[in-house]
Amino acid sequence: MPPFLYIFLGALAVVSALGVIIQRNPIHSLLALIATLMTVAILFIGEDAVVVGFLQIIVYAGAIMVLFLFVIWLLNLQVETGPTGHLALKFFGSLAAALLATELFFILAPPHLQVKFTHEPVGYGSLASLAGKLFTDYLVAFEVTSVLLLAAVVGSVALARRLPGTDDPRAARKAAS
Amino acid sequence: MIPLTYMMSLSAVIFAIGVAGVIIRRNILVMFMSIELMLNAVNLAFIAIGSRLGSMDGQVIVFFVMTVAAAEAAVGLGIIISIFRNRETVHADDLTLMRW
Structure with missing residues (x-):
């Protein structure tokens, strides 16, 4: 793959990953997650991991995400309304994540990460x-x-x-009210 | 081939976004999705290093991670449905029964 395609796919993956945690509607989060998974799958294929890339699309973006979709649909989740929660938590959470990213970057940067480059064997x-x-x-x-x-x-x-013999707690609550 | 540093930085950034999602969001389902995001970031690092070492081990481990993620999703969503049936909430702050 040409380098500009890597840059484009990487930017797309980061933007859609941000979409997962920013969207207020769980369905939109899920769609952003599927976009991230597809982008990562294409990156896998670009890194010569063709089978794993296709497995990622079939198993992850296909099967597991449909499971999530069924649960969102079953629970009838709507857009979160009302207060957005603790602002301090959000601030310090983002700060901690940014620190973690910086730390990981310095750990994984080349001077520490010694990788002996080897030519890929045939059929890799x-x-x-x-x-x-x-x-x-x-x-x-x-x-x-x-x-x-x-x-x-x-x-x-x-x-x-x-469990057999136990009533549905929701039905019981509705009957009581 | 693109430098390894680029792939590792991308992996680190996606992992950090996943961590931020678990900390910031209070919807259990979205926290769960963030965990999947972190798993994928690690998979990306495995594939990137594996292809540069010319070794298939990284891909096999990604295969196992996918299997574990599928099992984890099935059990986790079962737990979420069970919680919702009993408490009618998917908000992590509402689950305070065991909090002192």
């Missing part, structure tokens, strides 16, 4: 090379991941279900 970032690594060096981690996903499925169903 292809599905075959990713799968080859995944099913040899990382086989145990891969299998453990399946247990993690099973635990997540069981856990989320257990959390979201209504």
